[in-house]
Amino acid sequence: MSATNSRLWQQRYRDHAPEQGAFAADEVIATLLEHRSVRAYLDRPLPAGTLETLLAAAQSAASSSNLQVWSLLAVEDPQRKARLAELANGQAHIRQAPLFLVWLADFSRIQRQAERHDIDLQALPYLDSFLMGAIDAALAAQNAVTAAESLGLGTVYIGALRNNLQAVVDELRLPPLVYPVFGLCVGYPDADKPAQVKPRLPQSLILHRETYAVHPEEQRLIDDYDRTLIEFYAEQGQQSPGWSRQSLERLRTVAILHGRERLAAAVKAQGFPLR
Numbered sequence: 001m002s003a004t005n006s007r008l009w010q011q012r013y014r015d016h017a018p019e020q021g022a023f024a025a026d027e028v029i030a031t032l033l034e035h036r037s038v039r040a041y042l043d044r045p046l047p048a049g050t051l052e053t054l055l056a057a058a059q060s061a062a063s064s065s066n067l068q069v070w071s072l073l074a075v076e077d078p079q080r081k082a083r084l085a086e087l088a089n090g091q092a093h094i095r096q097a098p099l100f101l102v103w104l105a106d107f108s109r110i111q112r113q114a115e116r117h118d119i120d121l122q123a124l125p126y127l128d129s130f131l132m133g134a135i136d137a138a139l140a141a142q143n144a145v146t147a148a149e150s151l152g153l154g155t156v157y158i159g160a161l162r163n164n165l166q167a168v169v170d171e172l173r174l175p176p177l178v179y180p181v182f183g184l185c186v187g188y189p190d191a192d193k194p195a196q197v198k199p200r201l202p203q204s205l206i207l208h209r210e211t212y213a214v215h216p217e218e219q220r221l222i223d224d225y226d227r228t229l230i231e232f233y234a235e236q237g238q239q240s241p242g243w244s245r246q247s248l249e250r251l252r253t254v255a256i257l258h259g260r261e262r263l264a265a266a267v268k269a270q271g272f273p274l275r
């Protein structure tokens with residue numbers, strides 16, 4: 001393994017890189033390993049053509065049966081970004097980033113084809129179809145994230161865009177059968193407020209071989225990771241209760257969903273019965 005990739009591995013896991021292993025010295029892998037969410041942006045416009053480049057990367061992702069049941073909505077208007085920021089828990093980076101992308105699961109295009117050919121799409125109301133749109137949109141978005149990062153841009157996903165789904169649907173004038181999966185801020189990272197690479201769980205807790213088995217040392221490894229994350233946040237002058245406490249809090253109450261507890265109803269109202 002090259003010295004650079006060894007360093008990137010160490011940064012991601014806060015653990016020594018394996019002595020040997022098929023970790024090729026590859027720029028794409030280095031870009032992936034250096035990912036960090038960016039929540040502070042410069043007031044600097046993106047070069048012409050950036051959106052089209054990111055979209056080409058996004059459209060290059062695999063798509064379930066090549067249905068391409070997703071669309072991208074780009075928001076640059078400061079007032080619209082400000083309104084969306086308010087709908088997404090007041091997250092300031094949505095206002096700050098020059099480009100805000102809304103990744104949509106979109107069955108309206110194929111529905112228009114169905115109407116043209118006078119066909120009833122009987123598979124469409126099922127949960128699997130809804131998932132297909134959400135998965136396609138997510139794969140496309142992640143390709144765009146990697147492309148953006150390779151161009152020196154920063155991004156952060158905005159799941160809070162689902163806090164108030166109906167208001168987002170109204171703001172963006174989304175027709176039936178179109179659902180905003182999440183938003184994504186894109187811009188130049190503010191070097192005065194740098195984001196750091198956040199360590200992840202050790203591979204041994206994530207990887208199962210052949211059949212699923214809980215790691216015999218799961219608790220010790222999680223305790224270690226808790227300490228690593230506490231240290232990570234402390235380096236940034238922030239406090240963290242550690243990964244396990246933080247994750248439990250994130251799922252402990254319905255209130256933490258900030259409106260997303262009404263998502264199923266809103267999704268159904270958008271024309272997805274989720275059968």
Ligand SMILES: Cc1cc2nc3c(=O)[nH]c(=O)nc-3n(C[C@H](O)[C@H](O)[C@H](O)COP(=O)(O)O)c2cc1C
Pocket residue numbers: 035036037038039091156157158159160161182196197198
């Ligand atoms: C689907 C999704 C939704 C997210 N929503 C938000 C969000 O609303 N606000 C935010 O600041 N970060 C959001 N994030 C970013 C995560 O908090 C972040 O990816 C995670 O803490 C890991 O940090 P890293 O991306 O810097 O490695 C979201 C991430 C994903 C994948």
